[in-house]
Amino acid sequence: MRVIWDRRELHIKVVYYGPPLSGKTTNLRRLQENIAPQHRSDLVSLDTEGDRTLFFDLLEVNLGRIGGLQPRVSLYTVPGQPRYQRVRELVLRGADGVVFVADSAPHRLRENHAMWQQMWQQMYKLRIQDVPVVLQLNKRDVPNPTPVAQFQQLLRHPKGEEVPIVEAQAKHNVGVRETFALILKRILQR
Amino acid sequence: MSEEKFSHIKKCLQEVRYETGASVVLIADESGRALIYTGTEEPHTISLLAALSAAGLSALQEIIMTSFRLPQAADEQMLMLEVPQGEILLLSKPPLVFLLVFSDKTRLGMARLLLKRLAKEADWRAILHQPEDQVQQALNQVKEEVFSSEDKLENDLFHTLWQRGE
Ligand SMILES: Nc1nc2c(ncn2[C@@H]2O[C@H](COP(=O)(O)OP(=O)(O)O)[C@@H](O)[C@H]2O)c(=O)[nH]1
Numbered sequence: 001m002r003v004i005w006d007r008r009e010l011h012i013k014v015v016y017y018g019p020p021l022s023g024k025t026t027n028l029r030r031l032q033e034n035i036a037p038q039h040r041s042d043l044v045s046l047d048t049e050g051d052r053t054l055f056f057d058l059l060e061v062n063l064g065r066i067g068g069l070q071p072r073v074s075l076y077t078v079p080g081q082p083r084y085q086r087v088r089e090l091v092l093r094g095a096d097g098v099v100f101v102a103d104s105a106p107h108r109l110r111e112n113h114a115m116w117q118q119m120w121q122q123m124y125k126l127r128i129q130d131v132p133v134v135l136q137l138n139k140r141d142v143p144n145p146t147p148v149a150q151f152q153q154l155l156r157h158p159k160g161e162e163v164p165i166v167e168a169q170a171k172h173n174v175g176v177r178e179t180f181a182l183i184l185k186r187i188l189q190r
Numbered sequence: 191m192s193e194e195k196f197s198h199i200k201k202c203l204q205e206v207r208y209e210t211g212a213s214v215v216l217i218a219d220e221s222g223r224a225l226i227y228t229g230t231e232e233p234h235t236i237s238l239l240a241a242l243s244a245a246g247l248s249a250l251q252e253i254i255m256t257s258f259r260l261p262q263a264a265d266e267q268m269l270m271l272e273v274p275q276g277e278i279l280l281l282s283k284p285p286l287v288f289l290l291v292f293s294d295k296t297r298l299g300m301a302r303l304l305l306k307r308l309a310k311e312a313d314w315r316a317i318l319h320q321p322e323d324q325v326q327q328a329l330n331q332v333k334e335e336v337f338s339s340e341d342k343l344e345n346d347l348f349h350t351l352w353q354r355g356e
């Protein structure tokens with residue numbers, strides 16, 4: 001977090017990370033739809049090819065005034081395609097919290113795992129390995145979703161800490177708000 | 191930074207803006223946070239510009255490093271970007287990024303010169319400095335308010351954030 005003291009602003013950066021098409025942009029879209037316009041920006045998507053994010057999406061949420069400061073939360077998504085590894089790292093820089101959006105479709109399990117590994121590698125490299133991480137298991141509505149226990153087995157915290165999990169269906173606006181509230185809470189609690 | 195330093199730097203930015211006719215002049219940090227700016231009071235525009243500039247410059251450095259097989263990019267990089275809002279001139283000078291948004295009146299030569307001068311003269315330590323005690327106190331107050339009760343965040347905060355009728 002950074003306080004811009006002169007403007008009494010508290011800047012919080014949250015990055016939604018995860019494999020391609022897991023629902024990162026959908027999370028931001030739902031937040032934009034649900035949050036009152038005076039409390040948010042428009043969702044800006046940079047360079048999209050079909051519905052795939054090439055660079056990042058950005059949504060800004062201002063939480064009004066809390067305890068003399070004006071918290072402003074910048075929500076970013078990263079592009080999930082393997083070839084954009086470096087872009088992910090750039091966007092991740094300076095994050096105060098990370099939401100990992102996993103895809104519950106059973107055939108995406110390995111991709112989730114590979115991205116999870118890469119996320120931690122990058123977080124260590126950027127020295128943000130201690131910022132809060134929330135694991136969102138998205139697309140719980142698909143047939144035969146990967147069981148939660150299996151995710152817990154596979155997507156482990158490198159230091160063995162417990163990672164809070166939210167089950168979600170971003171498409172149907174389920175779990176989106178809970179995820180956002182949880183990461184915010186964890187960030188502010190630190 | 192102190193009020194005095196802040197208004198001094200802001201004045202420098204205003205001068206650059208005035209002399210180049212730029213619509214916005216802005217200083218951001220490397221993770222894309224706008225630190226100080228002049229030209230618009232529209233905070234979301236500013237945030238987007240800051241995010242863009244940090245990302246754009248990092249991407250440029252990446253391209254330069256891979257294309258020329260450099261182990262490390264040069265400290266100072268300049269980049270011109272065209273976005274829907276117009277043309278943007280970016281200058282990276284770690285740990286800061288300087289940005290200028292062109293208007294019809296802005297000439298590239300002048301913009302380059304003045305942005306470089308600004309980057310050279312800007313005291314980044316002062317820009318990044320925060321009155322630690324006051325900041326900590328303010329942060330504690332935020333936490334106190336948010337966590338005053340178990341569900342405070344959920345109930346109050348999201349009640350105001352969320353549109354009615356959900
Ligand atoms: N079945 C299902 N589809 C979803 C869900 N969330 C998102 N999607 C769909 O998954 C696709 C990719 O979503 P998107 O947000 O663009 O993924 P991103 O690449 O992570 O940004 C879109 O077609 C979404 O409608 C969900 O909860 N369930």
Ligand SMILES: [Mg+2]
Nearest residue numbers: 024025052053
């Ligand atoms: Mg996307």
